[in-house]
Amino acid sequence: MPDDQLMLAYAAGDTDAFDELYSRHEAGLYRFVRRLLGVRLAAQADEVFQDTWLRIVSARASFSPQGAAWRTWAFTIAHNLAMDRLRTSGREVDLPAQDDASDEPLDWIAASLDQTHPSSEDTAFWRAAGLQLLHCLDELPDAQRAAFLLHHEDGATVEDLAQRLGLQFETAKSRLRYALQKLRGCMRGYLDVLGHPA
Template identity: 60%
Template sequence: MPTARPDDEPDDLLMAAYANGDDTAFERLYTRHEAGLYRFVRRLLGPALAAQADEVFQDTWMRVVNARKGWMPQGASFRTWLFTLAHHRVIDVWRRSGREVTPVDDGDAPWEPDAEAGSAWARWPAPHTEDIAFWRKAGERLLHCLEQLPLAQRSAFLLHHDDELPLADVARALEVGFETAKTRLRYAMAKLRTCMGAHLAPLQTSEP
């Protein structure tokens, strides 16, 4: 019988155990990261390429399986490495579909939001507002706005805000410098604020 291990055992130890032939360690890694990885892949691909989400997801895990013998931590966590593999596969799919994947604005001038964005954003309810219809619509709009971002900026935003990777790990996952990752995230946030503020009409207005 395999020796029981705590559920909070670090990913790196589980991966090392898997490399040494412990298949239950892989099962635990898969269970731990399954939902987050699939969500990341699905949102990067967007609706137009959604049909390939399962393929990318499964291929990412196959790459983990194939790399287990030679895998060694190199400054990045297992999760960061896992998302790097997925990001590579998403780029492959985007390129095959003819979509642009090359960042075009890493060094451009700061993004200038629409003039109406600030006022519309400011009229939104406070985060604690229990208006389910409003927040459902806001969530739908956010997904739409995410789909308008270039892949490089969308990746940075999802890794940092959705998957909660520190910015240094975002840079590692995207294989770019720290300042480049920071710039992409800044552009993504500015564009999302503009898109959300300018186009999602608040369902609640402040009292006169």
């Protein structure tokens, strides 16, 4: 059953429909929230993630499939809550433990570079590259990081970005372009080493 229909079923009282929605989108929404908050606010990702689902639950009666698709609607809620947290937090420093690093950054950067099956001897190197990419993401201004993540995590087009963020098309396009330029610059030195292993 499509997400929109599951949400309508849940609004009509079918709790199994909600369980299915949660199961489908739990990992993607959490990853999106965590990356949007960045390293400094990673400790608050669980709270923002839970607030997102609470907002989804409380807004179930107002969801309309004629508006945005459910996934777009849910990611927009997550985006808005994360941006509110970034604005009110003052970007306090709260670094996660080193062993908090998962395979996600490795998978993400490897897929981006068409290296989806690194050999076992490359795994440590790719893990470090993934952590470097997360560091680069964290260094982006909040608005650029949000545009990048909505585009790459949620698949939002530039038109979607403009609509969801309440921006002019050219402004949304510029934010995404600047985010990509900064990420490429931040990663360039590291990725040059990939092409010329020691």
